[in-house]
Amino acid sequence: MAGTGKAHLRSAGAVLRAEDLVVEFPLRGGKRVHAVSGVDFDILPGETLALVGESGSGKSTTAKAIVQLEKPTAGHVHFEGDDLTVLRSGALRQVRSRLQMVFQDPIASLNPWREVLDIVAEPLQIWRRGTRREQLDAARAAMRSVGLDPETMGGRRASELSGGQCQRVSIARALMLEPRVVICDEPVAALDVSVQAQILNLLGDLKAQLDLSMLFISHDLAVVRMVSDRVMVMYLGKICEVASAASLYEAPSHPYTTLLLGSIPRLGQAPAAPGYGLGTEIPSPVDPPSGCRFRTRCPLATDLCTKEEPVLKEIAKDHYVACHHRNQRRPDADQR
Amino acid sequence: MKRLSRRSTPALGHRPPEQTAPDGRPSGTSAPLLVVDDLATEFATPGGPVLALRNAGLVLPQGRTLGVVGESGSGKSVLVRSIMRLLRSRGVRHEGSVRFDGEELLTASNARMRKIWGDRIAMVFQDPMTTLHPNHRIGFQITEALREHLPLSPDEAQDRALRLLESVAIPEPARRLRQYPHEMSGGMRQRIVIAIAIACAPDLLLADEPTTALDVTVQAQVLDLLSLHQSRRGMAMILVSHDLAVVSSRTDELAVMYSGQIVESGPTAAVLDAPLMPYTAALLRSTPTVDKAPGTRLHTIPGEPLPPERRVTGCRFASRCRYAVERCLTTEPPLAATPGGRGYRCHLPLDGTAAQEALAANLARGRTAAGLAVTETDVVRGA
Numbered sequence: 160m161a162g163t164g165k166a167h168l169r170s171a172g173a174v175l176r177a178e179d180l181v182v183e184f185p186l187r188g189g190k191r192v193h194a195v196s197g198v199d200f201d202i203l204p205g206e207t208l209a210l211v212g213e214s215g216s217g218k219s220t221t222a223k224a225i226v227q228l229e230k231p232t233a234g235h236v237h238f239e240g241d242d243l244t245v246l247r248s249g250a251l252r253q254v255r256s257r258l259q260m261v262f263q264d265p266i267a268s269l270n271p272w273r274e275v276l277d278i279v280a281e282p283l284q285i286w287r288r289g290t291r292r293e294q295l296d297a298a299r300a301a302m303r304s305v306g307l308d309p310e311t312m313g314g315r316r317a318s319e320l321s322g323g324q325c326q327r328v329s330i331a332r333a334l335m336l337e338p339r340v341v342i343c344d345e346p347v348a349a350l351d352v353s354v355q356a357q358i359l360n361l362l363g364d365l366k367a368q369l370d371l372s373m374l375f376i377s378h379d380l381a382v383v384r385m386v387s388d389r390v391m392v393m394y395l396g397k398i399c400e401v402a403s404a405a406s407l408y409e410a411p412s413h414p415y416t417t418l419l420l421g422s423i424p425r426l427g428q429a430p431a432a433p434g435y436g437l438g439t440e441i442p443s444p445v446d447p448p449s450g451c452r453f454r455t456r457c458p459l460a461t462d463l464c465t466k467e468e469p470v471l472k473e474i475a476k477d478h479y480v481a482c483h484h485r486n487q488r489r490p491d492a493d494q495r
Numbered sequence: 496m497k498r499l500s501r502r503s504t505p506a507l508g509h510r511p512p513e514q515t516a517p518d519g520r521p522s523g524t525s526a527p528l529l530v531v532d533d534l535a536t537e538f539a540t541p542g543g544p545v546l547a548l549r550n551a552g553l554v555l556p557q558g559r560t561l562g563v564v565g566e567s568g569s570g571k572s573v574l575v576r577s578i579m580r581l582l583r584s585r586g587v588r589h590e591g592s593v594r595f596d597g598e599e600l601l602t603a604s605n606a607r608m609r610k611i612w613g614d615r616i617a618m619v620f621q622d623p624m625t626t627l628h629p630n631h632r633i634g635f636q637i638t639e640a641l642r643e644h645l646p647l648s649p650d651e652a653q654d655r656a657l658r659l660l661e662s663v664a665i666p667e668p669a670r671r672l673r674q675y676p677h678e679m680s681g682g683m684r685q686r687i688v689i690a691i692a693i694a695c696a697p698d699l700l701l702a703d704e705p706t707t708a709l710d711v712t713v714q715a716q717v718l719d720l721l722s723l724h725q726s727r728r729g730m731a732m733i734l735v736s737h738d739l740a741v742v743s744s745r746t747d748e749l750a751v752m753y754s755g756q757i758v759e760s761g762p763t764a765a766v767l768d769a770p771l772m773p774y775t776a777a778l779l780r781s782t783p784t785v786d787k788a789p790g791t792r793l794h795t796i797p798g799e800p801l802p803p804e805r806r807v808t809g810c811r812f813a814s815r816c817r818y819a820v821e822r823c824l825t826t827e828p829p830l831a832a833t834p835g836g837r838g839y840r841c842h843l844p845l846d847g848t849a850a851q852e853a854l855a856a857n858l859a860r861g862r863t864a865a866g867l868a869v870t871e872t873d874v875v876r877g878a
Contacts, residue, residue, distance in 0.1 A: 423740075
């Protein structure tokens with residue numbers, strides 16, 4: 160699993176671009192946790208990029224490093240012409256109004272004692288935009304746009320809401336300042352299936368209406384398939400594969416992507432796990448494997464994978480893979 | 496403020512008079528291993544009694560696997576914990592019966608249950624991080640169950656533990672026995688929990704969301720492991736999950752729960768192929784899969800799951816169901832059984848014409864009897 164490749168970055172027009180992003184956490188005894196080790200990606204206006212990986216792959220750390228909740232050890236984050244990694248706190252605050260986040264646990268994201276309408280209106284209040292009446296009107300409109308009736312729900316306290324309703328409130332709040340980019344960190348992982356579908360559809364609708372760009376983080380390739388234009392697969396702090404959603408699911412080309420896809424339980428079908436990676440677990444990010452980071456679980460691994468880190472290469476239109484032994488694409492897939 | 500220990504409540508006593516025998520009961524043959532009949536479980540809470548499980552009936556023959564699916568709050572965990580008799584405090588009341596191998600468990604003494612736990616019935620919980628004791632070595636935790644139930648010397652127990660770890664595909668078992676839980680990953684810990692559960696070769700294994708806390712690549716391995724031991728040892732298993740896909744390929748029978756009730760049951764393939772209860776059908780359609788085209792709109796179930804403590808007069812799913820007619824709001828649907836061993840609680844099962852007529856009428860009106868808006872596009876989308 161390489162990461163140093165930049166082949167997948169588009170030349171211009173990206174609203175958000177991360178380059179050589181590295182996040183390490185020092186441990187006692189001089190060791191370091193290599194959470195994110197040189198990740199590059201960009202997001203175009205109106206595009207949803209999904210970031211997929213197992214726990215410990217560095218997806219959430221990447222999200223936090225983008226909004227500078229976690230200061231990157233190295234690298235740059237360009238957003239609308241600013242490099243966020245060098246901005247001072249005042250300027251960063253300004254930028255963050257256009258770069259919003261929705262978190263995994265909807266209930267913990269809201270103050271249980273506050274009334275919903277106040278929660279949604281608060282971003283405007285903080286930024287002193289408009290009169291109180293205008294703020295509340297905007298909050299009501301935002302509530303309607305996420306499918307909550309402001310008349311009945313506006314006066315309720317967050318503690319009275321269900322998980323799905325809380326996530327709608329979080330989304331409404333994130334949209335109040337008209338952000339360019341919304342980062343959703345596992346927004347449906349804590350929700351029931353029936354409610355999860357509602358939120359996924361809502362995010363899709365809002366994205367289309369508001370021309371939002373989204374970074375959508377999830378461990379679940381099935382969920383990601385429904386919402387994303389482009390998918391980026393991460394493993395142990397590095398990128399394995401980046402491709403348009405259509406291409407990735409059509410012809411997954413990194414052995415890790417194949418493993419992930421094969422492991423998803425399917426309705427009524429016998430489990431189709433590819434049978435490797437068995438008994439082996441994700442290695443510690445304190446001491447990641449040399450060369451390709453996936454080699455300890457990979458059925459194709461050779462000496463080359465130990466010695467040399469693979470670099471992202473284009474194998475088909477808008478399909479990039481970092482693997483020395485990348486799966487051969489079927490010819491018909493390349494012609495599409 | 497209501498008293499915590501309110502003993503008799505009308506909620507528990509309220510049962511539809513049409514109550515029939517538990518669904519899916521095979522006629523004749525040898526006595527099933529587990530028979531749950533009209534089981535109800537009620538918790539006393541400061542806000543009043545909460546009937547978390549009602550009218551639950553199921554039959555599990557030896558060596559068979561039952562999947563229990565439902566959303567959070569549907570009562571699936573309460574069901575398995577009630578069977579296991581783990582809910583034992585002053586605030587909990589059970590009604591009905593749980594017969595395991597001919598013995599009634601609901602009235603069994605604690606001493607008797609201690610004999611049964613681990614030896615005859617074992618359980619695997621959702622979170623392997625909190626199931627194991629953090630301060631004891633793995634070896635001690637595995638041999639504890641063995642020494643409780645079997646006359647083994649320390650060396651024999653140790654030897655048994657080693658072989659158990661091998662059987663759950665743990666590398667370097669001898670070293671692992673000396674380790675503490677925190678030195679292992681989640682998947683490894685869940686394997687240990689499974690090793691402990693199968694240590695005494697139980698007849699029944701209850702697995703409550705055994706892979707929900709694990710990564711998808713590890714999930715497949717752990718489920719494979721459970722299936723392997725289940726078939727090899729002829730154990731019966733109840734596999735509880737919120738994920739239909741997880742249980743679909745690994746169970747013989749399926750029970751779908753909603754708001755504290757089993758609303759549909761039957762052979763897994765039959766239920767998934769042609770669900771009779773609109774909730775099951777809607778749940779199937781709203782599950783994201785990798786087989787649908789990217790960007791496909793998911794079918795959604797409008798509204799939120801009904802909390803089990805909420806009292807309603809009719810069907811508990813009626814407020815979210817696009818087939819709902821007046822009768823669904825006024826009369827609780829009784830448990831109906833089909834010759835094919837299927838059971839359902841619905842006035843308008845999807846294999847009948849009444850359901851299609853009700854849907855057409857609701858579409859014509861633009862809303863259901865419960866006031867839920869239904870439009871043609873919803874139906875087309877969800878079809």
